[in-house]
Amino acid sequence: xxxxxxxxxxxxxxxxxxxxxxxxxxxxxxxxxxxxxxxxxxxxxxxxxxxxxxxxxxxxxxxxxxxxxxxxxxxxxxxxxxxxxxxx
Numbered sequence: 001x002x003x004x005x006x007x008x009x010x011x012x013x014x015x016x017x018x019x020x021x022x023x024x025x026x027x028x029x030x031x032x033x034x035x036x037x038x039x040x041x042x043x044x045x046x047x048x049x050x051x052x053x054x055x056x057x058x059x060x061x062x063x064x065x066x067x068x069x070x071x072x073x074x075x076x077x078x079x080x081x082x083x084x085x086x087x088x
Contacts, residue, residue: 006033008033015029018032
């Protein structure tokens with residue numbers, strides 16, 4: 001039963017891009033968050049390895065998910081995934 005609301009502040013562009021991405025996968029942003037949280041609690045860890053890296057010319061660390069904030073990175077990742085499925 002869904003009875004608690006989670007409020008999270010994120011960048012408007014990230015929200016919009018995420019909604020488009022998850023809609024193309026047949027789900028919603030809210031459902032994707034529920035899936036993520038469920039997987040984390042089942043495994044007691046993130047469902048992926050967290051990496052940090054430095055931005056060129058700067059000292060700031062950016063999270064692994066920032067890699068996928070660009071449409072071209074998502075497209076490349078999707079194509080690699082589809083290609084790997086075809087090999088099985």
